[in-house]
Amino acid sequence: MAGYCLLINFTDQGIRTIRDGAKRIDAGRDLARRLGIEFKELSLCIGPYDIMIHVDAPDDETVARFVLAVGSRGNVRTTTMKTFPEQDYRKMLDNLPE
Known part of the structure; x- marks a missing residue:
């Protein structure tokens, strides 16, 4: 399986209804599971996301x-980045062309 980092910002609607945030996390986890996606970590951030x-x-x-x-539910906007674990990164470094 490949790794991905989802960077999320609340929309105006999402922040107005933030008290439903825990329910939305649970619904997101459920949807991910049904699609074959595994949540590894979820963190609240301070900064641009x-x-x-x-x-x-x-x-x-x-x-x-x-x-x-x-x-499409209107509560968040996402930015998605594909990620590579350290062991893959090290392999890439070992195989860099001269």
């Missing part, structure tokens, strides 16, 4: 379907 979620997913298309479905 409000939430960071690290997930593992079978492929880019599955993550795209997830963020489109979540975003």
Whole structure:
């Protein structure tokens, strides 16, 4: 499975209804599970993003379907980055062309 970092910002609607945040997290986890995505970590952030979620997913298309479905609810906007674990990064460094 590939890793992804989802950087999330609340929309105006999302922050107005923030008291429903725990329910939305649970619904997001449930949707992810149904799509074959595993939540690894969710953190509240201080800075340019409000939430960071690290997930593992079978492929880019599955993550795209997830963020489109979540975003269509109107509470958040997402930025998605594909990630590579340290062991893969080290392999890349070992195989850099001269």
